[in-house]
Amino acid sequence: MHDFYALAVHGGAGTISPSVDTQSETPYHKALRQAVAAGEAILSSGGAALDAVIAAVCELENCPLFNAGRGSVYNADAMHEMDASVMDGRTLAAGAVAAVRTIRNPVVLARAVMEHSGCVMLAGEGAERFAHERSIETAPPEYFATKQRLDQLMRIRQVAAGAGLDHDDTITSKPGEPIDPDRKFGTVGAVARDRLGNLASAVSTGGMTNKRPGRIGDSPVVGAGIYADNRSAAIAATGTGEHFIRTVAAYDIAARMLYGGESLATAAHSAVFERLAAISGRGGVIAVDNMGNLVMPFNTSGMYRGWVREGEDIGTAIFSVPPSSISRY
Amino acid sequence: MHDFYALAVHGGAGTISPSVDTQSETPYHKALRQAVAAGEAILSSGGAALDAVIAAVCELENCPLFNAGRGSVYNADAMHEMDASVMDGRTLAAGAVAAVRTIRNPVVLARAVMEHSGCVMLAGEGAERFAHERSIETAPPEYFATKQRLDQLMRIRQVAAGAGLDHDDTITSKPGEPIDPDRKFGTVGAVARDRLGNLASAVSTGGMTNKRPGRIGDSPVVGAGIYADNRSAAIAATGTGEHFIRTVAAYDIAARMLYGGESLATAAHSAVFERLAAISGRGGVIAVDNMGNLVMPFNTSGMYRGWVREGEDIGTAIFSVPPSSISRY
Numbered sequence: 001m002h003d004f005y006a007l008a009v010h011g012g013a014g015t016i017s018p019s020v021d022t023q024s025e026t027p028y029h030k031a032l033r034q035a036v037a038a039g040e041a042i043l044s045s046g047g048a049a050l051d052a053v054i055a056a057v058c059e060l061e062n063c064p065l066f067n068a069g070r071g072s073v074y075n076a077d078a079m080h081e082m083d084a085s086v087m088d089g090r091t092l093a094a095g096a097v098a099a100v101r102t103i104r105n106p107v108v109l110a111r112a113v114m115e116h117s118g119c120v121m122l123a124g125e126g127a128e129r130f131a132h133e134r135s136i137e138t139a140p141p142e143y144f145a146t147k148q149r150l151d152q153l154m155r156i157r158q159v160a161a162g163a164g165l166d167h168d169d170t171i172t173s174k175p176g177e178p179i180d181p182d183r184k185f186g187t188v189g190a191v192a193r194d195r196l197g198n199l200a201s202a203v204s205t206g207g208m209t210n211k212r213p214g215r216i217g218d219s220p221v222v223g224a225g226i227y228a229d230n231r232s233a234a235i236a237a238t239g240t241g242e243h244f245i246r247t248v249a250a251y252d253i254a255a256r257m258l259y260g261g262e263s264l265a266t267a268a269h270s271a272v273f274e275r276l277a278a279i280s281g282r283g284g285v286i287a288v289d290n291m292g293n294l295v296m297p298f299n300t301s302g303m304y305r306g307w308v309r310e311g312e313d314i315g316t317a318i319f320s321v322p323p324s325s326i327s328r329y
Numbered sequence: 330m331h332d333f334y335a336l337a338v339h340g341g342a343g344t345i346s347p348s349v350d351t352q353s354e355t356p357y358h359k360a361l362r363q364a365v366a367a368g369e370a371i372l373s374s375g376g377a378a379l380d381a382v383i384a385a386v387c388e389l390e391n392c393p394l395f396n397a398g399r400g401s402v403y404n405a406d407a408m409h410e411m412d413a414s415v416m417d418g419r420t421l422a423a424g425a426v427a428a429v430r431t432i433r434n435p436v437v438l439a440r441a442v443m444e445h446s447g448c449v450m451l452a453g454e455g456a457e458r459f460a461h462e463r464s465i466e467t468a469p470p471e472y473f474a475t476k477q478r479l480d481q482l483m484r485i486r487q488v489a490a491g492a493g494l495d496h497d498d499t500i501t502s503k504p505g506e507p508i509d510p511d512r513k514f515g516t517v518g519a520v521a522r523d524r525l526g527n528l529a530s531a532v533s534t535g536g537m538t539n540k541r542p543g544r545i546g547d548s549p550v551v552g553a554g555i556y557a558d559n560r561s562a563a564i565a566a567t568g569t570g571e572h573f574i575r576t577v578a579a580y581d582i583a584a585r586m587l588y589g590g591e592s593l594a595t596a597a598h599s600a601v602f603e604r605l606a607a608i609s610g611r612g613g614v615i616a617v618d619n620m621g622n623l624v625m626p627f628n629t630s631g632m633y634r635g636w637v638r639e640g641e642d643i644g645t646a647i648f649s650v651p652p653s654s655i656s657r658y
Contacts, residue, residue, distance in 0.1 A: 092575040120570075120571045121546075121574065122543045124454075124543050129543070212451065212455055213458065214452045214453050214458070214459070223553060246421040246422070246423050248556070251552060255580070256588050259587075
């Protein structure tokens with residue numbers, strides 16, 4: 001009866017201002033559409049949700065517009081430390097990597113951790129060694145280096161040093177920059193339901209600009225930035241990571257459904273607008289349940305997102321939509 | 330009305346066999362009692378749950394009998410990599426460290442992360458650097474080195490190499506060893522309710538013997554190995570870490586109470602005997618709610634534990650007790 005697929009992706013949430021020139025938003029819409037299409041190609045040929053979310057996140061990691069893989073932000077040492085995770089709703093199997101520096105597609109390593117390491121979570125040098133064992137593709141530092149992200153690091157350092165502003169404050173945008181998300185919220189993610197009703201989630205990030213080396217955000221933390229359980233939903237989060245960890249945001253949605261009998265839409269809305277907001281957390285989630293319902297609530301001014309349901313066109317959006325649409329998508 | 334305190338500690342769960350000579354269990358009971366007493370000294374003088382759980386866990390970290398701080402197990406590189414976390418039920422503030430090597434009391438560093446880093450979770454070298462910034466006490470490698478743990482590493486390597494056994498299987502005990510927990514389950518933890526009704530949890534571990542370097546278990550993962558929320562309960566878990574991560578075991582108990590209206594006893598029992606057991610997870614939790622109810626369910630043959638409630642004597646136990654007692658304590 002419900003043998004159709006559904007998939008959603010996001011490219012981060014934050015203080016995003018509509019540009020004067022909407023043409024400059026085009027590359028973002030195009031990249032989101034490409035990620036959705038990569039996942040859909042798998043689902044439409046009967047493939048698994050797990051494969052689809054990995055394919056979609058790889059596209060977003062490979063695109064320098066988003067803060068994951070190529071295009072990752074710099075930490076306080078002007079280095080890249082990337083986190084990623086994946087979860088399979090059929091079995092609750094999960095894999096995550098934290099603070100990896102040389103992995104071309106961290107989400108691919110997260111999957112290898114899930115399938116071959118005997119662990120759920122591997123960090124730092126140990127994760128790199130495991131990647132070498134599994135012949136996971138690496139890339140040199142210059143692959144991850146982008147001028148845009150280095151400029152961001154320099155700006156946030158100036159703001160922090162000159163004006164004495166708290167790092168947690170919203171970063172001032174550089175004049176002329178068309179789209180200025182608060183880069184600290186940058187993450188990419190995907191959730192999917194395949195035709196068999198299996199759910200899966202995947203997440204990847206470069207973390208936050210100027211972050212303390214060794215800082216682990218919510219992205220590789222099962223329950224916080226990611227969760228997937230066929231009995232409830234597949235969830236991928238993006239936002240102020242520490243708040244998502246403290247509220248166990250992703251699993252909070254699943255638990256509201258499992259124990260409180262809430263619908264996906266109500267559960268996700270409550271998690272983002274009530275529980276997370278109560279401790280000043282900002283960001284959003286994308287989620288799909290086993291009926292193929294898709295929701296993408298966020299409490300910031302924008303969240304890069306794309307979605308598709310079998311038989312419908314691919315949709316993409318950046319800014320807020322009326323509340324009635326939020327429950328639909 | 331409920332202005333009394335309650336505190337529980339654990340020193341790990343696993344395949345523990347009653348010794349022929351019960352005298353050899355004495356040091357464990359003594360150490361558990363000492364940890365409870367350290368926490369109680371704070372609570373009985375009107376101190377905070379947060380201070381009490383840190384004090385109790387420091388005692389357990391300082392005792393070489395338990396797998397945390399001094400007495401931590403060795404990883405596959407014959408090194409120590411320790412994890413710890415703390416959470417404050419008043420504010421949902423949390424702090425965690427993963428894979429630290431030189432910190433005398435990792436739980437003290439976890440508290441510093443919570444209070445001074447702007448992060449929730451710091452790993453590896455970055456965590457060590459933060460410790461240096463905060464002048465947190467370190468210790469040389471020989472402080473953490475114990476012959477007993479090195480012997481365990483050698484035995485598990487022999488078992489793994491010689492018999493081709495899976496590392497996940499229970500380790501064979503050495504003849505003559507009085508108490509032989511499956512060391513992979515070794516963790517210490519404490520939960521408390523103070524006279525003001527505030528809840529807090531703390532956890533610390535050396536991880537599992539022969540673990541893959543960089544492996545992060547449930548102990549520093551908020552929601553999995555630890556949670557505390559004044560509205561529900563303070564929880565500290567111990568067991569097969571990966572299963573606790575996948576089921577978000579600690580927060581699962583809080584969520585059952587919050588969204589399902591379950592009592593602490595029912596919620597903790599379901600989390601350990603149903604949800605965790607469904608994916609073959611083994612271990613237990615200690616938990617206290619804001620009424621001062623204490624529960625300590627475990628699905629292994631033993632769990633080192635100690636507890637006290639204001640006006641009552643300190644209790645300690647290692648093996649199973651009748652179910653009626655489990656719901657009381």
